[in-house]
Amino acid sequence: MNSLSSKHFYLIYKLIFEILKYALISFVIILILFPIYFLIVQASLNNSEALSNNVFLAPKDSLWTNIKEVMDQLFLNGFKNSMLSVLLINFLRISLYSLASFGLVKVSKFSKKVFYLLFIFVSLTPEISLYMGYKILLYKSNILESNVIFPLIINQIFSFFLLMYLYKILSSVPQNKIKLMTIDNLNMFQRFVYVYLKYLKMPYFLIIIFSSIQAWNDFLWPTYILTSSSEQTISIWFQFSGSRDASANFYNLKAAASFIALIIPLCTYLIFSPFVNKQISKSF
Incomplete structure (x- = not known):
């Protein structure tokens, strides 16, 4: 019982x-x-509903109308600049971090410690404190006047976490495979493709994901350097969508622009997160 x-x-x-x-x-x-x-x-609210004092908790029928309205020339300009910034920062980070990681593998322990201290110092420096120096450098070199894409990502090139992660993975390549590729007399390209790339796929993938989201969402630096420019990024564009004049600020249009700016990185995360989680779980 x-x-x-x-x-x-x-x-x-x-x-x-x-x-x-x-x-x-x-x-x-x-x-x-x-x-x-x-x-x-x-x-999803129309303009009259947005300007009213009523609180709405259910979607209305103006979502696609508002999305079409805010997707103007400023959106196209911001989308173009943001996408090119994403492509450029991914190319630079993968290229520079790969070269730096291979270099760190080859140098002595003392040199590695010096580089670590330098990297830690740079990573601990508040990013916003470097803005003035970056802007002066860009103006003196006339880069900002000729092309806006590289200036948009100059503050994002260095990432201590991503660089160290790539280096740690590269350092974990088994010594027997390194000896075999030396015995087989493989050239640099063959060594990279047949030996290293297998281990570097996941770091490269994470670099692409984090770099893309960072470049897409960056707001302070683009606003700082594009204050007097007609150029936009997606993060600047959605902040000022719906502000037609001083007397009317249609937050429904601003919300539609925010939804567009949000949906692209969100869909990217939802599509690739299962793969990322699977690869990370394999590493432990």
Whole structure:
């Protein structure tokens, strides 16, 4: 009898635990997704609804109309500059970090310590404190006047975390494989493709993901250097969408622009996050 009661108690306890667990998971999901849902609701309002004092909790029917309205020439300019910035920062980071990582593998332990201290010092320097120096350098070299893409990513080139991660993975390549490629007399390209690339795919993938999101969302630096310019980035464009004049600020249009700016990196994350999580789990 006591055994039967204990079993019933255990089943009830397990049932309550499962209910609470799924309730907590549901609450967290709602908490995370509600800001996106509320953004969609605001983006779906028409202009008269946006200017009213009413609070709307359900989507209306003006979402696509608002999206079409904010996708103007400024959007195209901002989208072009942001996409080119994403491509350039990925190319520079993968190229420079690969060369730096291979160089660190070859140097002595003392030289590595010197580089580590230098990297740590640079990474601990507040980024915003370097803005004035960057801007003066860009103006004196006339780079900002001729092309805006490289100036947009000059503050993002260095990343201590990504560089060290790439170097650690490169250092983990088994010595027997390094000896074999030396015995087989492989050239540099063959060594990279047949030996190193297998280990560097995941670091490269993470560099692309983090660099793309950072370049896409960067706001302070583009705003600082493009203050008197007609050029835009996607992060500048959506901030000022809906501000037609001093008397009217249509936050429904601003919300529609924010939704466009959000949906691209969000979709990128949702598409590639299963692969990233799978690869990370294999590493542990």
